[in-house]
Each structure stands twice: as C-alpha cells, then as structure tokens.
Amino acid sequence: xxxxxxxxxxxxxxxxxxxxxxxxxxxxxxxxxxxxxxxxxxxxxxxxxxxxxxxxxxxxxxxxxxxxxxxxxxxxxxxxxxxxxxxxxxxxxxxxxxxxxxxxxxxxxxxxxxxxxxxxxxxxxxxxxxxxxxxxxxxxxxxxxxxxxxxxxxxxxxxxxxxxxxxxxxxxxxxxxxxxxxxxxxxxxxxxxxxxxxxxxxxxxxxxxxxxxxxxxxxxxxxxxxxxxxxxxxxxxxxxxxxxxxxxxxxxxxxxxxxxxxxxxxxxxxxxxxxxxxxxxxxxxxxxxxxxxxxxxxxxxxxxxxxxxxxxxxxxxxxxxxxxxxxxxxxxxxxxxxxxxxxxxxxxxxxxxxxxxxxxxxxxxxxxxxxxxxxxxxxxxxxxxxxxxxx
Amino acid sequence: xxxxxxxxxxxxxxxxxxxxxxxxxxxxxxxxxxxxxxxxxxxxxxxxxxxxxxxxxxxxxxxxxxxxxxxxxxxxxxxxxxxxxxxxxxxxxxxxxxxxxxxxxxxxxxxxxxxxxxxxxxxxxxxxxxxxxxxxxxxxxxxxxxxxxxxxxxxxxxxxxxxxxxxxxxxxxxxxxxxxxxxxxxxxxxxxxxxxxx
Numbered sequence: 001x002x003x004x005x006x007x008x009x010x011x012x013x014x015x016x017x018x019x020x021x022x023x024x025x026x027x028x029x030x031x032x033x034x035x036x037x038x039x040x041x042x043x044x045x046x047x048x049x050x051x052x053x054x055x056x057x058x059x060x061x062x063x064x065x066x067x068x069x070x071x072x073x074x075x076x077x078x079x080x081x082x083x084x085x086x087x088x089x090x091x092x093x094x095x096x097x098x099x100x101x102x103x104x105x106x107x108x109x110x111x112x113x114x115x116x117x118x119x120x121x122x123x124x125x126x127x128x129x130x131x132x133x134x135x136x137x138x139x140x141x142x143x144x145x146x147x148x149x150x151x152x153x154x155x156x157x158x159x160x161x162x163x164x165x166x167x168x169x170x171x172x173x174x175x176x177x178x179x180x181x182x183x184x185x186x187x188x189x190x191x192x193x194x195x196x197x198x199x200x201x202x203x204x205x206x207x208x209x210x211x212x213x214x215x216x217x218x219x220x221x222x223x224x225x226x227x228x229x230x231x232x233x234x235x236x237x238x239x240x241x242x243x244x245x246x247x248x249x250x251x252x253x254x255x256x257x258x259x260x261x262x263x264x265x266x267x268x269x270x271x272x273x274x275x276x277x278x279x280x281x282x283x284x285x286x287x288x289x290x291x292x293x294x295x296x297x298x299x300x301x302x303x304x305x306x307x308x309x310x311x312x313x314x315x316x317x318x319x320x321x322x323x324x325x326x327x328x329x330x331x332x333x334x335x336x337x338x339x340x341x342x343x344x345x346x347x348x349x350x351x352x353x354x355x356x357x358x359x360x361x362x363x364x365x366x367x368x369x370x371x372x373x374x375x376x377x378x379x380x381x382x383x384x385x386x387x388x389x390x391x
Numbered sequence: 392x393x394x395x396x397x398x399x400x401x402x403x404x405x406x407x408x409x410x411x412x413x414x415x416x417x418x419x420x421x422x423x424x425x426x427x428x429x430x431x432x433x434x435x436x437x438x439x440x441x442x443x444x445x446x447x448x449x450x451x452x453x454x455x456x457x458x459x460x461x462x463x464x465x466x467x468x469x470x471x472x473x474x475x476x477x478x479x480x481x482x483x484x485x486x487x488x489x490x491x492x493x494x495x496x497x498x499x500x501x502x503x504x505x506x507x508x509x510x511x512x513x514x515x516x517x518x519x520x521x522x523x524x525x526x527x528x529x530x531x532x533x534x535x536x537x538x539x540x541x542x543x544x545x546x547x548x549x550x551x552x553x554x555x556x557x558x559x560x561x562x563x564x565x566x567x568x569x570x571x572x573x574x575x576x577x578x579x580x581x582x583x584x585x586x587x588x589x
Contacts, residue, residue: 011566015540017547046569046576050526050541053519055424059437062423063412066441070408070448249457295457337478366449373450376470381455 001025006036010043223382225299225320229310234288234388240309241290241386248302250292250384288388293381302384314391320382325375332372339365396460404452411448418461419444421543422468428538429472431527439475443468458552465543465553469535476531525575533568536561 001009006029012018013026030037231237244250294302299320306315343361346354402410415422422443427436446467454463526534539550547565551558 008563008566011569012547012562015547015565017562042573042577043569046573047541049518049522049576050537050569050572053522053542055420055542056427056433058420058423059433062437062441063419065437066419066444067408067412069441069445070411073445073448074406074408251455293455333474333477336474340478369446370449373446373467373470374453376466 001029003029003033003036006030006033007039010036010040011047014040014043014047223296223320223322225317225382225384227303227306227384227386228316229306229386229388230314230391231310231388232391234390237310237388238288238290241306241388244305244309245290245292245294245302248294248298248305250294250298250302252290252292287390290386290388292384292386294384295381299382299384320384329372329375332368332375336365336368336372339368397456400451400454400456400460403448404454408448411451414460415444415447415464418464422464424542425465425468425535425538426472428526428534428542429469429476429531435475439471440468443471446471459549462549462552465539465545465549466555469539469553472535473531522572522576525572528575529568529571533564533571536564537568537572540565 006026009018009022009026013023018026030040229237229241292302303315303317306317339361343358343365346358346361396414399410399414403414419440423436423440426439426443427433430436430439443464447464450467454460526537529537535554536550539545539553540547545553547558547561550561554561
C-alpha cells in the first residue's frame with residue numbers, strides 16, 4: 001500500500017472493516033510512515049469524538065402519539081389487519097387463488113407466448129375502454145372454461161390483453177375465502193395479478209388492468225424471468241414446482257396491494273398450499289402459470305432443482321432481465337410530494353368544506369407511499385413467471 | 392433473526408399493534424436519532440421517525456424475512472428521511488448561511504466558522520455542539536453513513552444493505568465524511584487533542 005491507499009482505507013482500518021490481508025499491508029505501511037500514522041491518530045480521535053455524542057432521548061409523548069397513529073392505521077383498515085378495504089382486495093385475491101395464479105389457456109400451443117407479446121403492445125397502444133371490455137369478456141373462469149375461444153380470439157388480436165379474471169363469482173369467492181382463511185401463517189398464497197388488475201380499474205392511470213400490470217412487471221425495474229416446464233400432467237407438475245419453490249425460499253408474487261392485506265403470504269419454510277382449482281378440470285388445461293419471487297441465489301437453486309426434477313429437456317429457462325423502475329419510483333415520489341403540497345395548501349386555507357378533499361388526498365398519498373415502499377421492497381427479488389405446459 | 396422477533400413479526404403482520412410496538416422498541420430511539428441527524432430539527436425528526444414506523448407497520452405484511460428486520464427498518468427510515476430532504480430541496484429558497492460543498496465533499500464555507508468560537512472549548516457540551524454542527528454540515532450521503540456507523544454502530548455491510556449500494560461506496564463515504572470533519576475541526580486543533588475527548 002502506498003500513502004494514497006492508506007488514506008483511502010484509514011476509516012475502514014479504524015472500524016476494523018479491512019480484510020486480514022489488507023490489514024497487514026496497512027499496518028506495514030503505517031509502521032514506516034509517520035505522516036500516515038499521524039493521519040490515523042487524527043482519524044481515531046475524530047471517531048472517538050463522534051461516538052462520544054450521546055443519543056437524544058425520544059421527545060415526550062412520542063410513544064403515545066405513535067401508538068395512536070398505529071391504532072388509527074389498523075382501525076382505518078390501512079393497517080395489516082384491515083377489514084373493509086382488504087375485503088375488497090380479498091375478492092380479487094381470492095379469485096387469483098382459485099386459479100393459483102394460473103391463466104388457463106386452452107388448445108393452442110402456438111399461443112403459449114401470446115400473453116407476453118401482446119401484453120406489451122396492448123398496454124402501450126390500447127385505449128382503456130378497449131382493454132376494459134376485453135377484460136370484461138372473460139369475466140368468470142367458468143365462462144372461459146366453457147368457451148376457450150374467447151381467450152384465443154383475444155390472444156390473436158394485437159391490441160388485446162389476455163384473459164383477465166377481474167371478478168370472481170360469488171360462489172367461488174365464498175369457497176376460496178374460506179380456504180384462504182383456514183390457511184396458517186407460513187403458507188403461501190397465489191399470485192396477485194388479478195388483484196392488482198382490480199385495483200388498477202380504480203386508478204385512472206392504470207385502467208388498462210392486467211395488461212398494463214403485466215407490462216409493468218416486464219418493463220420496469222424488477223428483475224424478471226420466464227420459465228417453461230413441459231409435463232404430462234400440468235396439475236401435478238404445478239404442485240411439484242410449488243414444492244421446489246418452497247424448498248428454495250420462493251414466495252408467490254405479491255404487489256403493493258398486499259400491503260393492505262392482513263394475510264401472511266410470506267412463508268418462511270412453510271409449504272405452498274394446493275392449487276386452488278378444480279382438479280377435474282386440470283386434464284383440459286394446457287397451460288398453468290405461477291408467479292414466484294426469489295432472491296438471486298435462491299433463483300439459481302430453484303432453476304437447478306427444476307432441471308433436476310423435470311429433466312433439462314422439459315425445462316426452458318432464460319436469464320433474468322433487469323429493468324429499471326427508477327422513473328416510476330421518482331414519479332410516485334413526485335406524486336406523493338404533490339399530494340403533500342396540496343394537503344398543506346388546503347389545510348392552510350382552512351375551509352371547512354375541504355376536509356373530505358384532504359382525507360381523499362391523504363389516502364392517495366398513503367397509496368403512493370405504499371407503492372413506493374413496495375417498489376423498493378420487491379426490487380431485490382427476481383420475479384419469475386413459470387408456465388407449465390401440457391406435453 | 393431470533394425466535395421472539397419472528398413471533399412478534401408474525402403477530403404484527405396480523406395487525407397486533409402491541410406486538411409491533413414491542414418489535415420496534417429497540418429501534419425507536421435510534422430511528423429518532425437518525426432522523427434528527429438527517430433533519431437537524433427535533434419536531435421534524437419526531438414526525439419522520441413516526442412516519443417511518445407507520446410505513447414499516449403498513450408494509451410489514453410484505454416484509455420478506457430473507458433480510459433482517461433491523462436492516463429493513465433502517466432502510467425505510469433512510470428512505471423517509473431522504474424523501475423529506477428531497478422534498479425540501481424542491482421548495483428551498485437560497486439561504487444566506489447555507490453551506491457550500493465542493494465536489495469532493497469538502498466544505499468551503501460554512502456557518503460555524505463564521506460564528507464566534509467559544510472561549511472554553513473544554514466544556515463538553517460545547518464540544519459536542521461543535522461536532523454536531525460539523526456533522527450537520529456534511530452532505531447528506533455522508534451524514535447518513537456516518538450516523539448509521541457511529542450512532543447506530545452498524546457494520547459497513549449492514550449499511551450497504553440499508554442504502555442498497557456497494558460496500559466500497561460505504562467505505563469511501565465514511566472515509567470522506569471523517570476527512571471532511573477533520574478539516575472542519577482542525578481549525579480548532581485543540582479538539583483533536585486527546586484530553587478533550589472523554
């Protein structure tokens with residue numbers, strides 16, 4: 001090490017953050033260079049000075065105030081244990097669980113990839129109304145089951161979105177809600193795409209529904225990846241995939257909507273629940289889809305496990321794609337700021353009539369915050385779309 | 392992550408406020424002090440610290456237990472603080488006593504050097520206030536690493552995770568921050584004499 005290297009590493013040395021090798025080189029230099037030694041002495045004093053400053057005590061009433069806010073967060077249904085708002089989310093979530101995050105596409109092996117291609121186009125070029133109606137066409141899974149052609153027709157139209165189960169039937173809701181409720185912490189839940197689609201319908205900017213959502217997942221900062229598994233029995237393969245995912249710390253994909261929810265989809269060494277669909281129909285399904293998230297290491301292990309289990313010939317994996325969602329984050333941050341500003345302005349005006357408006361803005365601000373947090377939260381993980389195709 | 396923490400996390404995920412409060416008990420003071428360092432103002436710091444905990448609470452159901460809870464809490468806190476700082480910058484009017492930073496982070500001109508220096512520097516309180524002022528004059532990226540290190544006693548590796556940046560960046564920022572502090576404080580060379588450090 002020369003003097004410049006030593007100066008670079010001086011803090012790290014004082015903080016005991018150098019590797020053994022670096023440490024030795026550092027000490028060798030210091031022992032023969034009085035100037036650097038002086039520098040080190042100064043640094044040690046600075047560190048002592050800085051750490052001699054005691055922590056400030058919490059201001060009076062801090063805990064009480066926080067307690068109130070936390071309690072309010074719960075009772076306003078914005079906290080983890082919310083009732084009303086999450087309930088609405090549950091509906092979508094429930095529905096997602098019916099299909100276990102599966103998009104059921106009948107017949108055509110040729111359309112296996114359509115969703116991925118058309119979705120990008122759909123999200124960019126289609127008008128909200130179009131997509132909304134396209135989504136509406138596939139209102140219930142039962143309908144889709146009976147008439148797969150709806151899915152195909154949409155698949156072939158360039159501007160369309162894939163089948164979107166935006167609303168579950170009441171009956172299904174009941175069943176799966178019961179199922180969901182009976183799940184224990186630690187089990188994993190189904191993909192949340194339709195949940196986000198549901199939410200997006202309330203949101204002018206995201207009215208495109210699933211199409212936009214999928215496109216977001218592919219075009220904005222997350223690490224994403226696709227995998228294809230071919231199997232004789234997709235339903236059984238799905239279970240196997242879920243077991244492998246669990247073994248490798250995978251979790252079912254979740255988006256910011258989960259931040260409303262009170263469920264515990266993030267299992268730690270739990271197991272994935274059985275797919276929530278009618279197994280008798282499984283024979284007629286040609287493609288099942290599952291959306292999972294992994295850390296990078298776990299992703300590699302999961303990929304390896306898939307290959308081992310199904311045989312390399314039946315598994316197609318690609319490198320994951322890293323895409324930058326920073327712009328989205330900044331946009332959200334700006335939005336949050338503008339809400340803040342608007343709230344502040346309204347509060348300063350002090351009109352009585354503006355209370356409702358302020359509440360609304362506050363909700364929107366919270367929403368933006370949640371999305372920001374979710375973006376940050378998910379950005380460390382790889383989101384994998386696993387498609388299971390019938391051989 | 393110990394068993395107790397895990398249990399509290401799962402209760403908090405189910406909306407248990409008391410469990411959540413137990414969970415964050417150990418972090419409240421540190422988070423508040425971090426916010427205080429970042430804002431330099433007690434009221435703002437209290438607001439931001441609470442905001443951070445509310446955000447933690449709201450998003451705890453999405454907390455992936457693959458990372459440590461403390462890292463996550465600090466990460467949210469730093470994000471909340473940086474958002475606030477960014478927000479202020481958007482609104483700011485140029486203040487006459489605003490410090491000027493050179494590209495290398497060195498302070499060219501800053502407030503404390505223009506103020507009369509206390510005669511009795513040996514007074515610990517005064518010493519602290521000078522160090523505090525010096526720290527507050529650092530650019531926020533340096534201030535944040537320094538605070539996480541010195542106030543919260545975190546390792547470089549933990550800091551890197553919190554700030555989502557490479558370990559080398561943490562190392563160089565901490566080093567630059569301390570060099571800058573030394574430059575500020577060496578104006579008062581007696582500060583660097585051992586006797587004054589108790």
